[in-house]
Amino acid sequence: MKLLRIQLACELRILARNGEQLLLILGIPMLLLSFFGNVDILPTGDQSSINFLLPGIIALAIMSTAMVSLGIATGFERSYLVLKRLGATPLGVPRLVLAKAISVLVVEMVQVILLVGLAFLFGADLGELHLAKLILGIALGTLAFSGIGLSLAGRLRGEVNLATQNALYLVLLLVGGIVFPLQDLPSWLQWVGRMAPSGALADVMRDVFSGASTYGTSSLVVLLGWAIAAQLSAFTFFRWN
């Protein structure tokens, strides 16, 4: 427990010191929510922009932290031989992975609190929050995105990994129905969006915040599939040094 605490403190300290990562995991989601939540330019129909955006932005925040931030940081740690060096201490791989997982969850908790608080300030209706589904969505989304991020980080060189993670982030943001409704996209792209982990997580989050079950269990099943496949991929492809 002591070793886990030491490494967790280190992970959070390093994260807090990395301005680019903070911008990615806090700055961009909050900026998107603040801007698009306060201008009426999104085709959201009868729904207010802020109510439409919040679930998707939370999905985006989870993707930023679990995939891009974790993936880029781990990729560079691999390149810099940090993982190799830590591997020769009594810390051990399970504690290192657990420390990283907890640091991701801590950051996600902060993100959700900040984003929900910001949305509340902008007049979002948060009446029927489905807490159990929120926790399940975050857990599955974290598994799915961290698996994708670590699969890339475990194989690609630091700089290539950085570029790939950012490109994938942009693609998943665009096809995931995060800043505009999926139904406004061509039908084939809607299907791609619903099958993408970002789209599935955004749908789950929409159910969480509407208290309804518009997307039923299909989004959860898609997300579960991604979580299993991505984690298997990470275990298969990840190399520590």
Add this chain to the structure above:
Amino acid sequence: MSSTLQTSTSVGLSVSQLVIKYGDVTAVDHVSFTAQPGRITVILGPNGAGKTSTIEACEGFLAPTSGSIQVLGLDPFLQRKQLNRLMGIMLQDGGIYPSARVGELVQQYCALYGNGVDANALVARVGLRNVATTTYRRLSGGEKQRLSLALALAAHPEIIFLDEPTSGIDVNGRDLVRSIIRELRDGGCCVIVATHELDEAERIADDVLVFHRGNVVASGTLHELRSGREEIRFRSNSLIDVHSLSTTLGFMVEQTRQHEFTIAGTCDSRVIVQLTDWAKANNVDIGDIGAGSQRLDDVFRRLTAEPAS
């Protein structure tokens, strides 16, 4: 804790018939050697000789193709967890978060090892007190090396692997690192140093292993490697017919570098007199005459010389 571990410290490191292959390429070919606690064992070898692969296998980073390794009586793969508490390693480069600060990093490693090493004292010991709050990326090359050494020392190790420990360090820093290495040795630690720097090896080694093409081509104490190979060394700016001089002196004369010559197999003063007489008779300028055991770099060159194609 280290005291509860069943370790055998009569031999610090024992490598037996070690083979490491990368695909079809054999990097290490049936290598065997031992290293003792309380001694500094220096591993020398040109690039690609197999020394890094051997050390990485001993540290538990690389699986051997065959053969066995015992580090403090423990298998570095099967008993890695126990070994990690007792072993210090210094990577040649990197291994540190660029945004980590010196003091907090040493503190983190001391806490991870939990062997009672005082982080502040360690930072001071390696001469980094003035940069304790500086991030790794802002350190000079020598400071980075000393921080890497500090992280290895955080283990309070019974065996330590140091890869090029003085590389990129200034003269004063080198003296400091050497004194720390000797302190470790005197405290009973088994010290393994891999280096390209022959001068460094000559200064700190108790025992030397010379790797070449995946094999250990020479091993022994520094004295053993150099002894039995007396030579007379001299310099000359003149063109010297080494065959003719060899016949005159009765010993093999070789040109080792530009303007540098050795007479192998003797340090007899009578041969020196013969040499100076020959030089006078042939109007050849010679100087810097010295006699004694062969230098380590000459031993190394002889052992690792590639055959002329």
